[in-house]
Amino acid sequence: MIDDEQSIRVMFAEILSSLGDVTTAANGINGLDVFKHSGGFDVVFTDRTMPGGMLGEEVVREIKRSSPKTFVVLISGDEREEVKSVGKAAGADRIFFKPVRLEEIEEAVEAASKR
Numbered sequence: 001m002i003d004d005e006q007s008i009r010v011m012f013a014e015i016l017s018s019l020g021d022v023t024t025a026a027n028g029i030n031g032l033d034v035f036k037h038s039g040g041f042d043v044v045f046t047d048r049t050m051p052g053g054m055l056g057e058e059v060v061r062e063i064k065r066s067s068p069k070t071f072v073v074l075i076s077g078d079e080r081e082e083v084k085s086v087g088k089a090a091g092a093d094r095i096f097f098k099p100v101r102l103e104e105i106e107e108a109v110e111a112a113s114k115r
Contacts, residue, residue, distance in 0.1 A: 003050065003075070019109055057090035060074055074094070074096070075100055
């Protein structure tokens with residue numbers, strides 16, 4: 001989970017920990033660094049707007065470039081049509097809007113496991 005808000009990272013870690021190992025990062029640059037040195041993840045959730053000079057769609061694009069089969073979810077509280085457009089163009093497998101529902105998280109994990 002890549003998000004600048006600690007409370008969101010903690011929430012996702014708690015939800016996902018029953019399904020396996022969870023790694024978090026506070027911004028896109030750190031998240032990509034963790035991704036590149038991890039050996040890969042089944043699914044990556046990333047916020048769209050974070051400090052550090054990298055938007056979530058850039059994170060999605062970089063992950064998809066190096067690991068096309070990784071399931072990537074872009075999460076945003078921003079205007080929906082714009083986010084849908086940039087998320088789809090970047091290659092996001094799912095686009096969720098805050099507040100994210102538990103069912104959405106579960107659905108993304110389920111879809112990623114079927115790859």
